[in-house]
């Protein structure tokens with residue numbers, strides 16, 4: 001009986017760790033992160049500053065009215081404000097980004113492994129979309145896409161591949177809320193073709209069903225990250 005209970009408890013514990021995909025809930029008002037780069041101890045999240053030493057600055061970040069520079073090949077710049085910019089975000093499960101686009105600028109297909117994203121357009125016209133995970137045998141991943149104008153809000157569910165493209169010939173600006181203090185970003189092209197060390201050419205040639213020279217060409221590109229961490 002006791003043994004069975006233990007098995008059930010173990011299974012439940014496992015299920016809960018699997019189901020609980022987003023940031024864990026805080027266990028106190030706040031747990032302002034201390035710079036822990038040299039702490040020599042690594043925890044899930046960051047260790048807390050003494051609450052008596054916490055000040056308003058710990059919850060503050062200025063300057064998001066300034067556009068990030070879009071003079072790069074993608075014509076976009078994602079200025080991220082996460083727990084590394086605002087230490088007070090530690091354990092609170094949210095963060096923010098400002099995304100600037102030059103005319104025809106692109107925030108290329110990417111995913112946030114730990115966050116859902118809700119985006120609002122302030123300026124310009126964006127073609128956005130996300131693709132579902134593999135739906136099943138012989139079925140295609142479904143694209144949900146939309147053209148957004150100022151004031152429009154669009155949602156990108158956690159973990160799914162998405163993009164934003166400025167289809168107008170003026171600049172565009174959007175802000176995004178993300179459901180993690182540290183959403184993470186995997187830019188698909190960078191991760192697949194720009195990793196170090198590189199993924200074996202045999203693997204990519206077969207995965208993408210192309211000639212080896214196509215993979216060679218793609219791997220020789222400089223896959224720049226359009227994210228900026230002030």
Ligand SMILES: *[C@@H]1O[C@H](CO)[C@@H](O)[C@H](O)[C@H]1NC(C)=O
Nearest residue numbers: 068069072077225226227228
């Ligand atoms: C993004 O903008 C910042 C601030 O203007 C700049 O320092 C950074 O180099 C830009 N990043 C890219 C990829 O252009």
